[in-house]
Amino acid sequence: MQYWLFKSEPFKWSWEQQKSKGKAGEEWDGIRNYQARNNMRLMELGDRAFFYHSNEGLNVVGVAEVSALSAPDSTTDDERWDCVHIRALADMPNPVSLKDAKANPALGEMALVANTRLSVQPVKPEEWAEVCRMGGMDPDSLKPV
DNA sequence: GCCAACGTTGGC
């Protein structure tokens, strides 16, 4: 299993909205960046992902999983763009802020910190574990520690 | 609201 992080401006698409879609999940449409798209093409069913609120909030608020493989983005006819679907799995017990991530030396190379403009990014297993620890989440059960 | 960082476009 691989780990990822999706950014969303909460006034456009929030974690609450994502959760309201339940198990059905929702298409992660609108991505028009090659690096982000390429990351989505690498995703497999069941891959885990952090859900991050950008612009407002600035924190990791939950964990989702890839529920459909990359396929043409329904919001455009431009065949260059495709995207996955994701579904919400669990709230982060204590949302992890960008500020705290920046202050943690173990996350110095995390894309969230080092490549701020990438909206769909890979997360290393050790980074995943560290953010879960900071957020008070058990990475296996996804329950509060 | 500003601006730095970065990606894309298009002229040459």
Next chain:
DNA sequence: GCCAACGTTGGC
């Protein structure tokens, strides 16, 4: 293929 101009993202 270079690079200036422009657009967008996203933190502050």
